[in-house]
Amino acid sequence: MSPVFDPAALPDIIGELKEVRARMPQLTGVLLATVDGLVLAHDADGVEPEGVAALTAAALGVGARVAEATGQGSLLELLTRGERGYTATYAAGAFLVLTLFTGPDVNVGLLHFEARRAGGRIAALADAQLRRMPVPGSPVDA
Template identity: 60%
Template sequence: MTAEADVLGELRRLRACLPQVTGALAASIDGLVLAQETAGNEAEGVAALTAAALGVAQRLTDTTGQGGFRELLVRGERGYVATYAAGASAVLTLMAEPRTNVGRLHLEARRSSARIGELVDGALDRLENA
């Protein structure tokens, strides 16, 4: 099984245990979709925007001395967008309803992003060593 299939499986698991999540995608830090679990075709645009937001967020944590990027939570009038670092080369982005339990969102997404990070970094290592 390739890393993409495992990552997609992780996204599905995450959505199954958080019904308030309306969309989930894993993207590379340069803005390309690795796997998506969303209705509609917005994933590519979201992945590209995530990369842009990530750049700003990274500079922000850097200049304020808060270390490397871990997560970003944006709340809109009609819901949340959350981005979590997943290893060294990927991020996990989630869209969620406004009534979402953010505490649980963080708990589950942090676990998932760590798992996705392992999958993606592991696959990259295998590519380099092949």
């Protein structure tokens, strides 16, 4: 179960998504979702964000179990290559995942570089917002 997000924090996070799109013109879309498949923001033509976020959540679950079962720790990235492009999912903190869609000719090295950086910045923004929120069940004035 992921925490509920304060919509006030979203503009900064959406700014990060716009930034990553501007830096990589080869991207055909971006999608930010929670690890359990709730869409927070998207800008992608031709994909149905709710469906893809749900599929991503399922794939992450399997990927995380594979990583764990093989002693590789927690899942950080998931790269799917199809005939007509890539779908790449990156962890952005503990609760969010950033998914990028690209054509087949993308520079994967650069995709990793830009997406990992954006994921780190989104994680920082999301974590800062989470710290401002009272955690359910914990003393509010702690």
